[in-house]
Amino acid sequence: MLDVLLANGAVITVDGENRVFERGYVAVKDGLIAGVGSMEELESDGMPEAKRVMDMNGHAVLPGLVDAHGHGGHCLLKTLGEHYDDEWNEMAVHAYYRCTDTDFWYNEGALAAAERIKFGTTTAVSMVGSDPKIDSVAAVDANLAASSAVGIRQFSGIGFPDGPWPKTAVQYDEEGGAHTLTLSQTDALQNIETCLRTLNGKYPRATCIVAPGRMGRRSNVSEEDTIWQNKEMARLAEEYDVPLHTHAYSGDVKFMYETSPEALSPRISLTHSTGYSDEELEILKETGAWVLHGPTTYSNAMWHCRVMDMLEKGINFAIVTDGTAPDRSYDLWRDMKNIQVVQRYVHQNYGLMPCGTVLRLATIEPARALGIDHLVGSLEVGKKADIITVNVMQPHLAPFRVMPIQRLVSHAMGQDVDNVIVEGEVVMENRRLTRVDEAEILQKAAESFEKMLARLDRTDILENPNLYGLNQYV
Numbered sequence: 001m002l003d004v005l006l007a008n009g010a011v012i013t014v015d016g017e018n019r020v021f022e023r024g025y026v027a028v029k030d031g032l033i034a035g036v037g038s039m040e041e042l043e044s045d046g047m048p049e050a051k052r053v054m055d056m057n058g059h060a061v062l063p064g065l066v067d068a069h070g071h072g073g074h075c076l077l078k079t080l081g082e083h084y085d086d087e088w089n090e091m092a093v094h095a096y097y098r099c100t101d102t103d104f105w106y107n108e109g110a111l112a113a114a115e116r117i118k119f120g121t122t123t124a125v126s127m128v129g130s131d132p133k134i135d136s137v138a139a140v141d142a143n144l145a146a147s148s149a150v151g152i153r154q155f156s157g158i159g160f161p162d163g164p165w166p167k168t169a170v171q172y173d174e175e176g177g178a179h180t181l182t183l184s185q186t187d188a189l190q191n192i193e194t195c196l197r198t199l200n201g202k203y204p205r206a207t208c209i210v211a212p213g214r215m216g217r218r219s220n221v222s223e224e225d226t227i228w229q230n231k232e233m234a235r236l237a238e239e240y241d242v243p244l245h246t247h248a249y250s251g252d253v254k255f256m257y258e259t260s261p262e263a264l265s266p267r268i269s270l271t272h273s274t275g276y277s278d279e280e281l282e283i284l285k286e287t288g289a290w291v292l293h294g295p296t297t298y299s300n301a302m303w304h305c306r307v308m309d310m311l312e313k314g315i316n317f318a319i320v321t322d323g324t325a326p327d328r329s330y331d332l333w334r335d336m337k338n339i340q341v342v343q344r345y346v347h348q349n350y351g352l353m354p355c356g357t358v359l360r361l362a363t364i365e366p367a368r369a370l371g372i373d374h375l376v377g378s379l380e381v382g383k384k385a386d387i388i389t390v391n392v393m394q395p396h397l398a399p400f401r402v403m404p405i406q407r408l409v410s411h412a413m414g415q416d417v418d419n420v421i422v423e424g425e426v427v428m429e430n431r432r433l434t435r436v437d438e439a440e441i442l443q444k445a446a447e448s449f450e451k452m453l454a455r456l457d458r459t460d461i462l463e464n465p466n467l468y469g470l471n472q473y474v
């Protein structure tokens with residue numbers, strides 16, 4: 001007997017042949033996809049028994065989205081300091097290292113997972129912190145625990161942050177007492193390894209990964225230290241067999257290739273990847289390293305990711321949100337649209353980035369980047385049942401069963417997702433989270449936000465003096 005049968009939907013598989021069943025089904029048993037196909041086929045074989053039948057007439061059924069880059073913490077920092085340019089990251093790092101407690105990381109993690117699930121993302125990656133936060137194993141633990149409780153498939157990362165060293169952090173005990181810590185690079189490495197050793201396998205669907213902030217040449221870390229850090233990060237990712245994940249910009253790929261080439265392999269994902277030279281594109285092609293492109297990011301606005309050059313060369317590539325602060329959302333549907341808009345305008349060619357290609361870049365391709373494409377990213381028999389449904393019977397998406405992929409990519413928003421299944425379990429039904437109390441998540445997140453804000457003690461981050469001007473940067 002099947003556990004769940006999703007019947008009568010427009011099923012978009014994103015499989016190797018990009019099959020679409022206009023009136024199709026997906027069968028789920030023991031957390032896995034047990035069947036995918038057309039209703040005619042199913043009916044002619046005799047309808048199978050299922051504990052639960054979900055009538056998906058009026059719905060599109062597709063694989064859960066995979067958002068391979070975001071930041072733990074950012075859901076409680078969004079919009080704050082939007083009017084700072086260079087100073088923004090410094091403010092964020094200060095807030096995360098000195099103004100947060102373990103509850104903050106749990107409550108923010110739950111809020112983030114809830115947001116992502118409600119937008120149809122079933123697999124998510126979060127670098128914990130803006131630049132990674134290495135002072136607290138408990139913060140990474142809390143991020144994973146909260147995500148797991150909401151039901152999402154979560155990858156949370158810790159790795160070396162930017163310099164200068166040593167780092168200072170303030171930690172708060174349960175009575176509210178504050179303790180200042182100073183951490184060397186060796187202390188940081190120890191915390192990173194403790195996270196990998198103790199957190200993997202601790203919570204269902206939760207993986208701790210290696211995620212340094214950056215692995216290229218920087219002004220506040222010596223070249224010798226950067227190379228040592230890179231080699232340690234590559235070693236740990238290999239040893240624990242987890243993804244290696246970082247931000248990368250112009251020159252970083254060449255630097256790594258020349259100094260720590262073991263880091264460049266299909267295991268690594270390079271978020272932003274803006275400003276690369278032709279030589280760096282060749283290195284990406286040769287090594288199989290992944291590019292994670294955030295169409296809506298600061299980095300893409302400032303230095304441009306060479307999206308079309310990369311795709312034409314066959315470089316491994318996926319779309320990410322880089323959510324959620326200061327001005328992004330975890331709605332990957334927006335970024336599917338934004339990559340089209342940006343590339344079409346940059347190249348003055350409105351034909352670029354057709355919808356089918358874009359959908360693959362938000363599902364199966366990021367699953368490949370995480371090394372889990374044999375498990376998720378498409379609707380195929382034997383894979384984990386990570387499935388989302390979109391209510392198409394709405395004015396902006398109707399009529400039903402007409403060009404479903406284009407309808408979704410061009411016109412849908414995250415809020416149109418109405419059911420989310422992760423590993424066979426319905427974690428959102430008719431937009432209601434099933435495992436957790438959403439009102440409580442919002443309430444606790446607000447409490448943690450207020451505490452963080454009071455410790456930060458900077459009201460200017462809430463006031464953009466140029467809100468109605470032509471340039472918001474002060």
Ligand SMILES: [Zn+2]
Pocket residue numbers: 069070071247271322
């Ligand atoms: Zn980022």
